[in-house]
Amino acid sequence: MRFTDLPSATGVSLKPEYFADALSLEPGETWFEVHPENYMIGGGPRLEGLLAAAERFQISLHGVGASLGGPALPTAQHMKALRHLIDLVNPAAVSEHALWSGTQAQYFADLLPLPRTREALENLSDGIDHFQNVIGRSILIENPSNYLPIKSEMDEPDFLSEVAKRTGCGLLFDVNNLYISANNCGMNAERYIESLPRDLVGEIHIAGHTPDERFGDALLIDSHAAAISEHVWALLTFALQHLGPKPVLIERDAQLPPFAELMQEKYRSDRLQSKISLKDAASA
Amino acid sequence: MLDAYFLAFEEFLNTGDSTAIAGFMGEQANPAFLSVYRNGYLRTCTDALAGNYPVVRAIVGDEYFRDLARGYVDRHPPTRSTLVGYGEHLAEFIRQLEEEHGLDYLADAAAIDAAWLKSYFAEDGVPLAPADIERMGANETDVTGVLVHLTPHVQLVQIENSIVDTWAMLRDQGELTETVALTKRAHLAMLWRLDGHIHIKALDDAESVFIDTLAKVATLGDAAARAYKVDESFDLAGTFAALLQNNILKLEDQFR
Numbered sequence: 001m002r003f004t005d006l007p008s009a010t011g012v013s014l015k016p017e018y019f020a021d022a023l024s025l026e027p028g029e030t031w032f033e034v035h036p037e038n039y040m041i042g043g044g045p046r047l048e049g050l051l052a053a054a055e056r057f058q059i060s061l062h063g064v065g066a067s068l069g070g071p072a073l074p075t076a077q078h079m080k081a082l083r084h085l086i087d088l089v090n091p092a093a094v095s096e097h098a099l100w101s102g103t104q105a106q107y108f109a110d111l112l113p114l115p116r117t118r119e120a121l122e123n124l125s126d127g128i129d130h131f132q133n134v135i136g137r138s139i140l141i142e143n144p145s146n147y148l149p150i151k152s153e154m155d156e157p158d159f160l161s162e163v164a165k166r167t168g169c170g171l172l173f174d175v176n177n178l179y180i181s182a183n184n185c186g187m188n189a190e191r192y193i194e195s196l197p198r199d200l201v202g203e204i205h206i207a208g209h210t211p212d213e214r215f216g217d218a219l220l221i222d223s224h225a226a227a228i229s230e231h232v233w234a235l236l237t238f239a240l241q242h243l244g245p246k247p248v249l250i251e252r253d254a255q256l257p258p259f260a261e262l263m264q265e266k267y268r269s270d271r272l273q274s275k276i277s278l279k280d281a282a283s284a
Numbered sequence: 285m286l287d288a289y290f291l292a293f294e295e296f297l298n299t300g301d302s303t304a305i306a307g308f309m310g311e312q313a314n315p316a317f318l319s320v321y322r323n324g325y326l327r328t329c330t331d332a333l334a335g336n337y338p339v340v341r342a343i344v345g346d347e348y349f350r351d352l353a354r355g356y357v358d359r360h361p362p363t364r365s366t367l368v369g370y371g372e373h374l375a376e377f378i379r380q381l382e383e384e385h386g387l388d389y390l391a392d393a394a395a396i397d398a399a400w401l402k403s404y405f406a407e408d409g410v411p412l413a414p415a416d417i418e419r420m421g422a423n424e425t426d427v428t429g430v431l432v433h434l435t436p437h438v439q440l441v442q443i444e445n446s447i448v449d450t451w452a453m454l455r456d457q458g459e460l461t462e463t464v465a466l467t468k469r470a471h472l473a474m475l476w477r478l479d480g481h482i483h484i485k486a487l488d489d490a491e492s493v494f495i496d497t498l499a500k501v502a503t504l505g506d507a508a509a510r511a512y513k514v515d516e517s518f519d520l521a522g523t524f525a526a527l528l529q530n531n532i533l534k535l536e537d538q539f540r
Contacts (some may be wrong), residue, residue, distance in 0.1 A: 040366060
């Protein structure tokens with residue numbers, strides 16, 4: 001099954017601060033990712049900027065607010081606004097997280113972990129089924145950043161793969177999240193990657209992380225507020241070797257650098273993909 | 285079991301009491317690491333408020349704003365799955381704390397900050413254009429008899445102090461570059477979006493009546509009659525022309 005129309009090339013996060021830079025690129029030079037919750041609005045310059053970008057580049061809508069594994073399904077208001085945005089943007093991919101972020105009455109504005117239990121698996125699958133039914137398309141589900149281990153019944157790759165099999169969704173593999181989880185919780189990153197079904201992975205994310213103010217490197221935070229670390233680049237190389245060429249996203253949400261710096265990271269990722277594609281071709 | 289997990293996590297995020305949620309953590313877990321989630325929730329919300337209410341923040345400074353925002357998050361946690369526009373009740377919250385901060389104009393600043401956000405993210409709507417007026421003339425339609433409304437990006441804010449110029453200076457420059465004297469005066473401020481930028485104007489009494497009447501959908505004739513009752517010298521032609529030039533008026537659908 002095809003989960004995405006994105007090319008096996010590298011895209012970057014698009015923020016309103018980058019609109020002018022983004023629109024100065026040649027059409028097709030990259031693809032862009034946005035959080036739909038920031039664009040589920042009536043109109044104005046922000047939405048106009050996204051629509052201008054969508055006319056020239058492929059767009060990935062990467063949600064952070066649907067709380068698919070949470071105690072309540074996403075509200076009708078949320079889904080209506082998302083559907084409207086999908087109609088406007090015609091995204092090449094839609095993705096969300098294997099997490100929760102709120103209750104019926106409260107939004108916690110954070111990506112909160114789930115226990116990897118049978119019950120949580122069924123609940124998350126119900127949320128994804130509902131979400132996919134409402135928007136009428138398959139989505140990709142992202143692995144979480146783990147800050148401390150939660151009592152669970154299965155490994156994360158098994159949990160996510162089972163959710164994908166039940167719902168027909170694909171997986172969005174976030175390399176930085178895995179690096180953080182390995183650091184904070186002792187997961188074996190390479191074994192994790194080797195457990196991922198290559199055909200289910202539709203997209204890869206890489207991003208920067210920061211040490212916690214109090215606990216330092218013992219607790220790495222998925223801040224998206226720093227350059228991508230060499231550890232994550234190394235893990236991306238390993239992932240691409242195992243998974244093959246995939247759309248890769250350079251994520252940046254805070255401490256925004258000049259656009260050119262993000263593009264340098266994009267070009268580095270593209271070069272990496274080219275090398276691995278050539279190796280694949282040579283060994284085929 | 286999953287319901288109990290969600291309840292325990294929710295309790296921790298809202299109160300900081302980790303007793304219940306700690307029972308769900310693995311044996312190797314350092315319970316102190318849970319603070320990441322509570323700190324993240326509170327910081328994301330207070331950062332959103334700081335971004336959404338820049339003039340309030342400029343007036344009270346970072347330290348007091350953090351305290352204010354922290355209290356607001358406890359009292360009015362986010363309920364929608366986005367923080368775009370979060371802080372809808374901040375003006376009222378600030379008014380209730382007036383004895384503490386002693387700034388009777390702070391709630392006005394918050395109300396205008398909130399209106400700025402609404403205007404910035406609103407639909408464009410289809411504004412009444414000079415060509416519409418010409419078309420009415422050609423059809424011998426009485427312009428004063430058609431129903432008119434305001435475009436979606438227009439916001440009217442009731443404020444109690446003459447703070448509009450001060451607010452605009454703080455919004456644009458982040459600080460006051462000259463001494464200002466605020467006076468107590470209940471009036472309407474109007475914000476609207478033109479070419480992607482938000483504009484603001486303090487309305488005089490007749491303008492307030494005229495525009496507020498149109499905000500509820502009225503004919504231009506009715507709105508003008510009400511404005512003349514307040515001020516016989518109300519400049520209808522000048523006001524109407526300015527509203528047209530700024531894309532502030534729209535026709536009700538039946539007259540399009």
